[in-house]
Amino acid sequence: METFDQLWVWQDAALAQSLGWYRDVASNRKPAKFRIAGTIPVAVALDDAPEDALWRELDRLTALFLERLRCIRDDGEALGSAPAGASLLDLCCELARRMLTHCNFCRWDCRVDRSAGGKLGACKLASDTRVSTYFHHHGEELVYRGLRGSGTIFFTSCNMRCAFCQNGDISTDKDNGTVTDARTLATMAWLLRMEGCHNVNWVGGEVTIHLHTIVEAIALLGGGLGGGLGRPTRDDLTKALPVKSDYLPLSDVRLDSGAYQGEFNAPMLWNSNFYMSDEAMKILRFLMDVWLPDLKFGPGRCAVTLSRTPRYWETVTEYLALIHDWGEDFTIRHLVMPNHVECCTYPILDWIAEHMPGAPVNIMDQYHPDNFCDPCNPKYQDRYEQLARRPTSGELDAGFRRARELGLKFETITYEKHAR
Numbered sequence: 001m002e003t004f005d006q007l008w009v010w011q012d013a014a015l016a017q018s019l020g021w022y023r024d025v026a027s028n029r030k031p032a033k034f035r036i037a038g039t040i041p042v043a044v045a046l047d048d049a050p051e052d053a054l055w056r057e058l059d060r061l062t063a064l065f066l067e068r069l070r071c072i073r074d075d076g077e078a079l080g081s082a083p084a085g086a087s088l089l090d091l092c093c094e095l096a097r098r099m100l101t102h103c104n105f106c107r108w109d110c111r112v113d114r115s116a117g118g119k120l121g122a123c124k125l126a127s128d129t130r131v132s133t134y135f136h137h138h139g140e141e142l143v144y145r146g147l148r149g150s151g152t153i154f155f156t157s158c159n160m161r162c163a164f165c166q167n168g169d170i171s172t173d174k175d176n177g178t179v180t181d182a183r184t185l186a187t188m189a190w191l192l193r194m195e196g197c198h199n200v201n202w203v204g205g206e207v208t209i210h211l212h213t214i215v216e217a218i219a220l221l222g223g224g225l226g227g228g229l230g231r232p233t234r235d236d237l238t239k240a241l242p243v244k245s246d247y248l249p250l251s252d253v254r255l256d257s258g259a260y261q262g263e264f265n266a267p268m269l270w271n272s273n274f275y276m277s278d279e280a281m282k283i284l285r286f287l288m289d290v291w292l293p294d295l296k297f298g299p300g301r302c303a304v305t306l307s308r309t310p311r312y313w314e315t316v317t318e319y320l321a322l323i324h325d326w327g328e329d330f331t332i333r334h335l336v337m338p339n340h341v342e343c344c345t346y347p348i349l350d351w352i353a354e355h356m357p358g359a360p361v362n363i364m365d366q367y368h369p370d371n372f373c374d375p376c377n378p379k380y381q382d383r384y385e386q387l388a389r390r391p392t393s394g395e396l397d398a399g400f401r402r403a404r405e406l407g408l409k410f411e412t413i414t415y416e417k418h419a420r
């Protein structure tokens with residue numbers, strides 16, 4: 001029987017190279033980055049140290065982490081064991097918790113104390129995290145959906161306001177879904193992986209705004225926070241299972257599906273609009289094995305007029321350049337929109353060609369009018385008339401042609417659903 005590792009898509013040597021680490025972790029040949037972070041000891045008292053001391057410690061440990069990652073990835077070095085005291089995973093948790101009290105998870109930089117619950121930021125959230133649903137996603141790119149699906153967890157609310165949002169029920173209704181604590185979230189991820197999913201796909205709405213709960217869940221999966229999740233209890237499953245939207249018998253859970261040296265293992269996938277902050281990026285560098293950023297709008301005013309999001313272009317391109325400079329595994333998504341080829345699609349493809357010509361790109365053709373752009377929806381607003389139709393074949397072809405002329409690596413990922 002064909003395995004994830006034998007998918008035809010890996011015959012594309014450039015794609016296989018771009019996603020080499022992710023593929024190794026998905027196949028349990030390597031430990032995920034959060035497992036490596038769990039072996040690195042911290043030299044400050046997490047409860048007592050001021051936040052700037054914690055950031056200095058994070059910066060110090062970055063070099064150690066990267067060297068350990070290199071040794072494990074390139075030299076086949078053993079993972080090592082968890083320290084007696086706090087690890088880099090615990091430090092990431094503590095920093096995310098501190099950030100929540102003056103929220104700077106994303107570029108809005110609201111600085112509100114979300115832990116107090118009184119004043120909310122642009123994402124409309126306090127400290128609670130809500131999960132709308134989670135399931136084996138068979139609609140993602142083949143490198144992510146594989147044979148058993150991408151283990152996708154959908155979070156509620158967003159820090160952008162795209163008028164055409166195709167997940168509008170999740171992103172615009174902050175009260176959608178179920179309040180989920182970190183332990184239940186870890187149980188959801190554990191379940192998806194042990195049922196055979198190839199990754200844990202953190203997505204929304206937007207994920208960045210839930211940073212504190214996600215980091216804590218990953219720490220629990222990695223044995224942090226005083227022992228970690230281990231194997232979920234009946235109580236954990238009782239909380240997690242009602243939120244799941246696909247039913248698989250518990251007999252489908254196989255403990256060797258996601259294990260490295262006998263402990264939980266899964267590639268972590270950050271599926272995000274990338275409207276983030278420097279600090280969030282610093283933390284996620286230790287936890288994400290592969291990144292899936294959207295690049296939606298060009299450098300003009302489209303992000304403001306269609307999504308009420310200032311400083312979009314400089315923010316998202318800055319963080320894309322960062323993961324590229326860091327040598328991370330990633331693929332970029334760009335959704336072609338009607339009447340936005342000249343102002344968005346072309347400058348985006350040009351920017352990728354100039355700054356990261358080898359990056360795998362999915363040029364997506366599935367835009368359809370939704371939310372405020374859908375004439376059949378009571379929420380429809382005339383000012384979005386330009387987005388009230390699907391892109392024409394001429395618009396789509398123009399995008400593909402430009403990418404081809406620029407020599408971008410887009411064809412395998414973009415066309416794979418029609419390839420076989």
Ligand code: SF4
Nearest residue numbers: 103106109110121123
């Ligand atoms: S996540 Fe972003 S939008 Fe929400 S409060 Fe924090 S900085 Fe503001």
